[in-house]
Amino acid sequence: MRGATHVKWAVCAVSVALAATACGGSSSGGDGAGIVRSSWGDPQNPIEPANTNEVQGGKVLDMVFRGLKRYDPKTGEAENMVAEKIDTTDQQNFTVTLKSGWTFSNGEKVTAKSFVDAWNYGAHVDNKQNNSPFFANIEGYDQVHPESGKATAKTMSGLVVKDARTFTVKLNEKFSTWPETLGYQAFVPLPQSFFEDHEGWLKKPVGNGPYTVESYTKGSSMKLRAWDGYKGPDKAQNGGVDLVVYTDNNTAYTDLMAGNLDLVDDVPAKQLKNVKADLGDRYINQPALIFQSVVFPMYDDRWNKPGMEKVRKGLSMAINREEITQQIYQGTRTPATDWTSPALREKGGYQEGLCGDACTYDPKRAKKLIEEGGGLPGGKVQFTSNVDTGSHRDWLDAVCNSINNALGKGAVCTVNPVGTFADFKNQMAGYKMTGPFRSGWQADYPLIQNFLQPLYATGGSSNYGKFENKEFDRLISEANKESDQAAAVAKFQDAEKILADQMPAIPLWYQNGSAGWSDLVSDVQLNQFSVPVYDQIKVS
Amino acid sequence: MGRYVARRLLQMIPVFIGTTLLIFLMVNVLPGDPVAALWGDKPPDPAQMAIIRKDLGLDLPLWQQYLNYLGGLLQGDFGTTIAGNRPVLDQMTDAFPVSIRLGLMAFTFELVLGLFFGVLAGVKRGKVIDTGVTVFTLMVISIPVFVLGLVSQQVFGTQLGWVSPNVKDSMDMAQLVLPAIVLGSLSLAYVARLTRTSIAENARADYMRTAVAKGLPQRRIVSMHLLRNSLIPVVTYLGTDIGALMAGAVVTEGIFNVQGVGQLLFEALARREGSIIVGIVTVFVLIYLLANLLVDLLYAVLDPRIRYA
Numbered sequence: 001m002r003g004a005t006h007v008k009w010a011v012c013a014v015s016v017a018l019a020a021t022a023c024g025g026s027s028s029g030g031d032g033a034g035i036v037r038s039s040w041g042d043p044q045n046p047i048e049p050a051n052t053n054e055v056q057g058g059k060v061l062d063m064v065f066r067g068l069k070r071y072d073p074k075t076g077e078a079e080n081m082v083a084e085k086i087d088t089t090d091q092q093n094f095t096v097t098l099k100s101g102w103t104f105s106n107g108e109k110v111t112a113k114s115f116v117d118a119w120n121y122g123a124h125v126d127n128k129q130n131n132s133p134f135f136a137n138i139e140g141y142d143q144v145h146p147e148s149g150k151a152t153a154k155t156m157s158g159l160v161v162k163d164a165r166t167f168t169v170k171l172n173e174k175f176s177t178w179p180e181t182l183g184y185q186a187f188v189p190l191p192q193s194f195f196e197d198h199e200g201w202l203k204k205p206v207g208n209g210p211y212t213v214e215s216y217t218k219g220s221s222m223k224l225r226a227w228d229g230y231k232g233p234d235k236a237q238n239g240g241v242d243l244v245v246y247t248d249n250n251t252a253y254t255d256l257m258a259g260n261l262d263l264v265d266d267v268p269a270k271q272l273k274n275v276k277a278d279l280g281d282r283y284i285n286q287p288a289l290i291f292q293s294v295v296f297p298m299y300d301d302r303w304n305k306p307g308m309e310k311v312r313k314g315l316s317m318a319i320n321r322e323e324i325t326q327q328i329y330q331g332t333r334t335p336a337t338d339w340t341s342p343a344l345r346e347k348g349g350y351q352e353g354l355c356g357d358a359c360t361y362d363p364k365r366a367k368k369l370i371e372e373g374g375g376l377p378g379g380k381v382q383f384t385s386n387v388d389t390g391s392h393r394d395w396l397d398a399v400c401n402s403i404n405n406a407l408g409k410g411a412v413c414t415v416n417p418v419g420t421f422a423d424f425k426n427q428m429a430g431y432k433m434t435g436p437f438r439s440g441w442q443a444d445y446p447l448i449q450n451f452l453q454p455l456y457a458t459g460g461s462s463n464y465g466k467f468e469n470k471e472f473d474r475l476i477s478e479a480n481k482e483s484d485q486a487a488a489v490a491k492f493q494d495a496e497k498i499l500a501d502q503m504p505a506i507p508l509w510y511q512n513g514s515a516g517w518s519d520l521v522s523d524v525q526l527n528q529f530s531v532p533v534y535d536q537i538k539v540s
Numbered sequence: 541m542g543r544y545v546a547r548r549l550l551q552m553i554p555v556f557i558g559t560t561l562l563i564f565l566m567v568n569v570l571p572g573d574p575v576a577a578l579w580g581d582k583p584p585d586p587a588q589m590a591i592i593r594k595d596l597g598l599d600l601p602l603w604q605q606y607l608n609y610l611g612g613l614l615q616g617d618f619g620t621t622i623a624g625n626r627p628v629l630d631q632m633t634d635a636f637p638v639s640i641r642l643g644l645m646a647f648t649f650e651l652v653l654g655l656f657f658g659v660l661a662g663v664k665r666g667k668v669i670d671t672g673v674t675v676f677t678l679m680v681i682s683i684p685v686f687v688l689g690l691v692s693q694q695v696f697g698t699q700l701g702w703v704s705p706n707v708k709d710s711m712d713m714a715q716l717v718l719p720a721i722v723l724g725s726l727s728l729a730y731v732a733r734l735t736r737t738s739i740a741e742n743a744r745a746d747y748m749r750t751a752v753a754k755g756l757p758q759r760r761i762v763s764m765h766l767l768r769n770s771l772i773p774v775v776t777y778l779g780t781d782i783g784a785l786m787a788g789a790v791v792t793e794g795i796f797n798v799q800g801v802g803q804l805l806f807e808a809l810a811r812r813e814g815s816i817i818v819g820i821v822t823v824f825v826l827i828y829l830l831a832n833l834l835v836d837l838l839y840a841v842l843d844p845r846i847r848y849a
Contacts (some may be wrong), residue, residue, distance in 0.1 A: 044578075044623040044811070053580060127589050128595075128625070130578060132585060148587050219634055219799050220710065244708065247807070251706050251797045258698050258705050388810075422572020422812055429576070429583065461583045 028469035034539020036521055038263040039252035039533065040243035042219050046202045050122025050129035051187045058185060059531050063224055063241065065188040066232055068096065068115070069179065073527040073536075076345050076446045078180045081232065082110060082189070082208070084165075084180075091174040091483055098165040104191040105212045105227050112167035114189035120144070120155045122186055131186035133461065134444070136464040137178065139170040154449070174481040176488055181445045210236040210535045220245050236535045237523070256518060262539075263524065265515040265532050272330035276517060283516045287334050287342040288530040289443040290511035291451060294383065294399075295465040297433040298504055302377035310373030312503040313358045315381065315436070318366035318406035321359070324398045325509050328391060332514060335359075336507035339499050340451040341443065343510075343528045349448025355500050359507055364405035370407065380412045385438035386424035387417040392438060399508075428464045439505065441463065446528045448492045452476060456499060467504035493516065541840075544848035545833070552829050557610070559825045564606050568683075574622050574812035575784040580734060596620060609818070619815035628819045636823070637709040639800035643785040645716055646724030651778065654728045658735025658774075659767060665740045673736065677729035689722045689795040706797040719796040723789055727781050734777055738770035745769070771835060771842050779835030783828040 007193075043057035052061055056088075068083035080086075084099045102110035121127055123135035125145040132145055139158030144151050158170035171178060189208060194201045204213050211224040212234060222243045226236035246252040246263065249268040255261040257278060267275055267283070275283050296312055296408035298304045303312070334342065338354035369377065383400065387393040393415070400413035407413075416435070418424040428437060441462070443450045455463045458473050474494050479491035499505065513530025523538045575592055576584040593599040596619075597608055612619060618628035643847035661673035681687075696718060697705025709713045742748065743766060751761045790802035801820055840846045 045626055046626075053582070125591060128588055128592055132588065145585075148590065196577055219631075245799065246706075246797055247799070247803050248794050248797065251795065254693065254698065255706050255797075258701075260704060260706065260708070282843075420570075420572050420810075420812075422574060422577040424572075425576060461763055 033035070034050060034238050034520075036238050036241045036263060036534065036537050037540060038241055038243055038534070039246050039249070039256075039261060039263050039265065040222070041247075042245050045130065047205050048129065048202070049118065049190065050127075050131045050134075050186045052185065053130045055529065057532060058529060059243065059534070060205070060213075060222065060224070061185045061188065061207075062527075062531055063209055063211040063534050064213060065185065065204055065209045066102075066206075066207075067182060067185070067188040068098075069183040070234075071183040071446055071528055073416065073525055073533045076343060076348055076528050078446075079182045080327075083182070086179040088179075089120065091169050091176040091178075091481060094169045094171070094179065096167050096169065100165060101231055102208055103229070103231075104189075104206055104208045105229065106191060106193060106206050108191045108193075109164075110189050110208050111164045112161045113164075116155075116159045116161050116167055117195065118188065118518065119159060119188035121190065123156055125151050134181075134184060134186040137171050137173070137175055139172055141172070176480060176482050176483065177449055180447055181450075184445045210234060211241065211319055214240070234535050238521075238534075238537050238539045241534050241537075254518070254529065256516060261518070262521045262534060263515060263517045263537070265513070265526070265530065267514045267516050269330075269332075271296075272332060272361075279516045282519065282524075283514070284513050284526060285332055285514045286526060288513040288526075289341050289343045289446055289528050291336065291339065291341050291441045291443075292333070292508045292511060293336070293439050293505040294436045294443070295439045295505045296436050296510060297431070297465055298468070298501075299431050299466040300434060303435075307373045309378075309502050310369045310375075311376060312506070314366045314369035314373065315353075315403060316358050316366075316503055316506040317360065317362045317369065318403045319399050319506070319508070320361045320402045321509055322361065324395055324402070328394050328398055329509075332512045333509040334512060336509050339456075339496055339505070339507055340448055341510045344446050344448060344451075347489075348446055349451075349492055351493055351496075354493065354496055355507055358500055358503060361402075366406045367408070376412060379409075382414050382416045382435040383437065384416040384418060384424070384427070384433055384435060384491045386419070386421040388420055393417060395508075396438070431464070431466065433464075436506070437464075440511075442529075448489055448496075449476075449480065452492060452495060452499075453480075465504055467502070469498055469502065472498045541848055545837070548833050552826075555829065556822070556825060560610065560613075561606060562820050563818050563821050564814070565602075567812070568602060570812055572812060573665070574814070577811065578623055586639065592622070595625075596622060598622075609815075613822070618819040621813050621816060623811060623813065628815050631816060632801075632819060635799065635801045635804045638798060639786045639789060639791050639793075639802065641711070641713060641721055642716050642723065642789060642798060642800060643782065645713070645720035646727070646785050647778075647782060649721055650724040650728040650731050650781070653825045654731025655735055655767075655774070657728075657732040659739060659762065661732065661736040662739025662743065662770075663762060663766075665736070665743075667757065669738070673732060673832070677732050680725050680729040685722065685726060686791050686795060688725060689719075689792055692718060692722055693795060716798070719792050721800055722796075727777075727785070730777060731774060734774050735770065738773055739766060741765055742770045755768045768842055772839060775835055775838050779831045779838075780828070781833045783824060786827065787824050800838060 009370035033087065041056040042052065043052065045051050045057060045089060047057045047060050049061055049065060052058055066081045068081060069078040070081040072079055082098055082102050085095045085097050086094055088094045098112060119135055122129045122142050123132050123141055135141055138156050140153060140156035142155035144156055159167060162166045191206055193206055206215060210227060210230045212227045214223040214225045215224045223240065249266045252261060252264045253268055253271050256264050296303045325331065325333040325335055337359050338351050340350050342350050344350040383396050385392045385396055396415045400415055403413040404411055427433060441455060453476050454460045456463060456467050456472060457476050458468045475491055475495035479488045482488035482491055513526045515524060515526055515532055517524045521537050521539050523536050525533050525536060527533055575589050597605060608618060618632065621629055657673045661670040664670050693705050696702045703718050704715060707719065709715060748766060751765050786801060789800060790806050791799045793802040804816065805820050840848060
């Protein structure tokens with residue numbers, strides 16, 4: 001056994017040395033033969049750009065497709081990819097010009113029609129695409145996707161093809177940062193084969209990205225290979241990626257340790273304590289575009305009457321975020337100090353400490369504020385959440401403990417656990433909550449607008465607390481009309497300050513994305529959506 | 541005999557309809573809306589929900605949904621999933637071959653080794669080997685299957701490296717060996733214990749003394765007289781176990797990443813995919829019913845005194 005151990009160490013040393021030279025050598029081309037073996041979960045829905053709204057299918061789309069824009073994994077900025085330029089004079093009518101030379105892997109040219117057809121398909125109600133709402137601000141969406149009843153048009157009137165490389169988009173209303181949303185996967189172009197042989201396309205998706213699908217066995221694995229004909233700037237740095245389905249992330253982690261897997265992008269909670277010892281610096285843990293909060297039912301007078309903002313703020317100050325994120329999540333959550341996410345970066349609108357004192361743990365002031373505000377309604381507070389996933393029960397108990405300790409009046413804070421997410425969602429969407437409830441928000445694109453408008457604007461699509469504030473709505477609408485990005489962000493942040501004042505939702509923490517990898521691969525990074533940037537991974 | 545089988549097969553029809561109805565109703569009273577859950581944390585789109593409901597017939601009254609389902613079932617149509625709009629039959633034909641392989645391998649393992657240990661202990665009752673088997677089986681029975689699974693995965697997979705710790709290709713029999721052993725080990729212990737008790741009891745029977753007095757060789761006495769007469773309780777147990785091995789493999793399949801029926805059922809429950817749940821359970825009901833019939837028929841083969849008219 002001793003001899004075998006020595007051999008193992010020798011192999012390790014050699015492979016590390018090889019990896020080092022591979023990193024050092026600047027001439028290493030993109031046609032490396034190495035295959036990255038990565039963990040995967042079976043996507044619920046077929047892999048279609050406008051239908052995939054979860055991370056597992058998103059991994060494939062990110063490899064197989066390139067859209068008009070792409071978010072830089074480092075800076076988070078939306079950079080032109082297939083688009084040459086997107087022009088507007090009035091923040092409502094946009095002219096999109098494509099670069100020439102882009103093709104799909106089946107040889108078909110990427111034209112303006114490839115985009116317009118794909119978007120019209122994604123928006124149409126009959127196609128039952130989950131991401132349809134992403135097209136909702138294009139003019140004519142109401143006709144192809146009415147609130148109820150049948151569609152009255154086949155295509156959206158706001159999309160017009162001018163020539164092979166140009167099309168125009170008219171929006172319902174001014175939305176200055178609309179081009180920045182185009183990095184989302186729902187907006188990628190589709191080849192004609194998607195419409196002609198839909199079943200065949202689903203079995204083997206064809207796109208314009210750096211990888212092609214070699215084989216797809218539903219429920220078990222997908223093999224992707226680097227596409228030699230790819231002309232884009234981000235050619236694959238490895239030979240391909242094998243996505244292997246694991247139903248349990250612990251199993252994937254075991255396989256990573258046994259050397260049967262190169263990359264896991266979801267380190268299981270119970271391994272977090274070992275991860276440093278197991279992987280050393282082959283592990284990343286960084287904030288994602290996920291914001292966790294507790295929302296108050298503003299439709300309930302007991303929580304909305306004047307003076308209650310002090311109680312809501314007081315509850316926020318009674319929560320020891322620092323301790324809970326460390327004890328329960330081992331640092332895989334970052335305490336929140338605003339209503340966005342650090343993954344946005346400063347330029348995108350993230351501002352550390354915007355929430356101010358109201359999000360800082362201060363049990364004495366918390367108690368005083370709650371008393372000033374008239375005390376908890378009925379002398380108690382009950383937090384509601386589904387408890388089937390995500391250690392929700394654990395942190396809710398911890399939050400309640402924290403509040404109970406701060407108030408010192410016994411167990412005034414209790415948890416109302418709901419068995420399943422589906423049931424919880426029914427109660428939430430039916431506005432049946434009687435106390436604060438959990439809210440998790442994963443942004444669709446790295447824009448501050450996406451963290452604020454849908455959640456807190458009047459009539460917002462996910463405004464489950466029914467928070468209504470005229471000043472907030474006005475600032476959001478002004479920000480959307482602003483042509484200068486910095487000015488728009490400043491307006492959004494002004495709106496955010498109203499949240500700090502009114503506290504309709506208590507910021508808890510930002511959720512992190514994590515990944516661990518074997519010593520056979522290097523240059524692993526996660527993008528804002530916590531998806532590994534596969535094309536940059538190098539295999540030694 | 542033929543009439544007996546026919547009667548039993550006909551009896552299956554009401555049992556089959558009753559169980560499917562029961563499960564269909566139970567899935568429908570679960571709280572929450574699987575169609576709305578398609579949107580995750582995002583707000584569902586009412587127009588699209590209406591179209592999905594209409595396409596899948598979920599907007600009809602419950603009794604009509606059930607009749608439609610039953611009608612489809614008779615034509616071999618198990619319905620369509622809500623998420624992904626895939627035929628349920630597709631998913632079942634992906635998962636069942638895996639579980640059947642795993643189940644049969646576990647079954648063979650428990651049958652061969654269980655009978656072997658049981659006969660050994662029963663014949664040599666009171667000796668060291670008997671005590672050994674009893675202690676060993678007691679140990680296996682008292683260890684929960686997930687402990688056994690995780691420990692053997694760690695020892696044989698990660699540390700000794702004899703097998704791959706997880707199953708990469710669920711259709712590869714070689715990779716299924718370890719999961720099958722873990723899955724079958726509990727039943728193995730029961731089979732061994734049942735066989736031992738039954739053998740020990742029958743060893744004192746009159747026909748055994750006759751066989752020995754006739755001067756038959758030991759090997760023939762044990763295999764043809766003793767074992768055959770002692771098998772009835774074991775066969776009863778094995779019959780119900782066939783179904784349990786396939787249906788109850790959720791934990792083992794999870795530990796070893798086997799993409800079988802257990803995993804499919806577990807996920808379907810989490811997502812509230814009624815059509816998958818009812819479909820799988822329906823097949824399980826059929827398997828149980830047929831296994832039971834087979835057991836009853838085997839009784840007559842093992843013991844000629846039992847006759848069916």
